[in-house]
Amino acid sequence: MTFDAVALEIGTVRLADLQATGVRDDEVAVVLLTDGGNEHRAIVSTTDKASGRGVHRAMRCPRCGKPAGVLRHHEGVLQCARCWPHRTSQQRQSNLAWWRRDGGRQTDQLLRLALGRHRPGRLEKMQALADELVLADEQRLSTLLPHIGTALDGGVPVMADVESVLAIGVQEP
Numbered sequence: 001m002t003f004d005a006v007a008l009e010i011g012t013v014r015l016a017d018l019q020a021t022g023v024r025d026d027e028v029a030v031v032l033l034t035d036g037g038n039e040h041r042a043i044v045s046t047t048d049k050a051s052g053r054g055v056h057r058a059m060r061c062p063r064c065g066k067p068a069g070v071l072r073h074h075e076g077v078l079q080c081a082r083c084w085p086h087r088t089s090q091q092r093q094s095n096l097a098w099w100r101r102d103g104g105r106q107t108d109q110l111l112r113l114a115l116g117r118h119r120p121g122r123l124e125k126m127q128a129l130a131d132e133l134v135l136a137d138e139q140r141l142s143t144l145l146p147h148i149g150t151a152l153d154g155g156v157p158v159m160a161d162v163e164s165v166l167a168i169g170v171q172e173p
């Protein structure tokens with residue numbers, strides 16, 4: 001079986017994935033990666049959806065048949081938010097330590113910007129988030145270095161500062 005569209009986000013098919021292919025058929029063969037890391041192939045139908053003053057294309061939920069802009073893989077089937085209410089990464093993870101302390105929020109925002117539409121200032125926001133993540137990593141590393149030195153008990157030379165560690169990181173192939 002061949003496919004027409006590849007979904008970029010794990011477990012999720014967005015209308016933009018279908019539109020990006022340029023395929024204008026009423027049925028599009030889609031392949032995506034599921035949360036479990038398996039490949040899922042499906043035929044996604046499109047339909048017209050009345051919206052505001054006009055009509056636009058939407059995917060048809062394989063489960064309920066209603067129009068949807070996003071379909072998510074759950075229990076072996078793609079389904080819309082009405083059939084399977086989905087919580088965002090922020091809703092699921094904002095209570096976790098890594099979200100607050102280790103850049104979870106910035107990572108999530110960066111991913112959503114990367115997958116989203118191109119809007120003015122998007123690249124600048126992505127750069128700022130990436131800078132924030134790198135800076136926080138460097139700060140964590142500089143906090144850890146003395147502990148690493150203590151743990152190794154002087155038996156192995158330990159880099160004295162973050163710049164030395166980063167320089168070695170850059171030299172690696």
Ligand SMILES: [Zn+2]
Pocket residue numbers: 061062063064065066079080081082083084
């Ligand atoms: Zn549905």
